[in-house]
Amino acid sequence: MRHVKKDERTSHIPVIMLTAKTDQDSKIQGIKTGADAYLAKPFDKAELLALIENLIENRRVLKEKFGKNNGWLTSAAALPSIEQSFLTRVKESIQSRLDDVQFGAEELGREVGLSRTQLHRKLKGIIGQTPGELIRSVRMQQAHELLQKNIGTVAEVGYMVGYGNPANFSTSFAKHFGYPPSEVGKQG
Numbered sequence: 001m002r003h004v005k006k007d008e009r010t011s012h013i014p015v016i017m018l019t020a021k022t023d024q025d026s027k028i029q030g031i032k033t034g035a036d037a038y039l040a041k042p043f044d045k046a047e048l049l050a051l052i053e054n055l056i057e058n059r060r061v062l063k064e065k066f067g068k069n070n071g072w073l074t075s076a077a078a079l080p081s082i083e084q085s086f087l088t089r090v091k092e093s094i095q096s097r098l099d100d101v102q103f104g105a106e107e108l109g110r111e112v113g114l115s116r117t118q119l120h121r122k123l124k125g126i127i128g129q130t131p132g133e134l135i136r137s138v139r140m141q142q143a144h145e146l147l148q149k150n151i152g153t154v155a156e157v158g159y160m161v162g163y164g165n166p167a168n169f170s171t172s173f174a175k176h177f178g179y180p181p182s183e184v185g186k187q188g
Contacts, residue, residue, distance in 0.1 A: 004034070009118050011082045012125040014055040018043060063128040083126055086112070090123075094138045101164040105131035140176040143169070147184040154181045 004010045017035040019026065030038045037051045093111040097103040108131050109119040119131050129137065139161040146157045158169030158181075173181045 006034070006082070008082060008086050009114060009122065011086075012059075012122060014059060016048070016051055016055070018048075059125070063126065086122070087126065090134070091138070094135055095142070097162075098139060098142060099160055099162050101162050103162060104135065108135065136172065137176070139163075140173060143173060143181065144177065144184060147181055150185075157181070 004013065004015060014036045015034065016037040016039060017030045018039050018041065019030065020041045021027070021030075022040040027038050027040070036055055039048060039051065089112050090108065093108055094103075097107070097111075100107075105119065106116050109116045112119065114122065116131070123129055123131055123134055127134070143157050143161045146152065146160060147154070151157065152160065154170060155166035158166045161169070163169035163172070170181055
């Protein structure tokens with residue numbers, strides 16, 4: 001169990017311990033090793049189903065909270081430390097290659113030490129976004145900040161955040177924010 005919860009590839013997966021050990025010390029030890037729930041045998045099916053539903057709902061709420069408007073970028077402290085560390089590495093990897101047009105999910109996975117598939121599952125499980133959506137979202141947030149500070153023209157900012165074509169950048173920006181990049185200063 002400890003390996004599952006300490007492994008970055010699987011730490012986001014909820015774990016329920018079903019065991020014959022009913023004493024308090026065993027229960028405490030099980031929770032300390034990372035179990036999200038502890039259920040002693042013989043267990044009631046309704047109780048197990050309620051635990052499962054509760055864990056799924058808690059994960060859904062966390063995903064919604066941290067996925068919405070990239071809440072994980074500013075308030076990841078509410079996540080377990082292994083998830084905080086992982087998301088920090090992901091963010092740093094994306095930001096270090098922000099202007100690289102070729103940077104995508106495959107490269108991000110390599111940089112954080114996960115396969116593209118593992119990275120996809122992990123990010124969907126934590127923040128509800130795919131690697132591609134996350135990279136695009138971080139690029140858009142950075143572009144918005146650069147445009148607010150008048151760092152360059154729309155085309156220049158597009159190149160700075162990894163878009164090789166200014167028209168594609170403008171289209172993606174408008175789709176992401178609901179207004180074109182030329183309107184950033186006017187949005188208050």
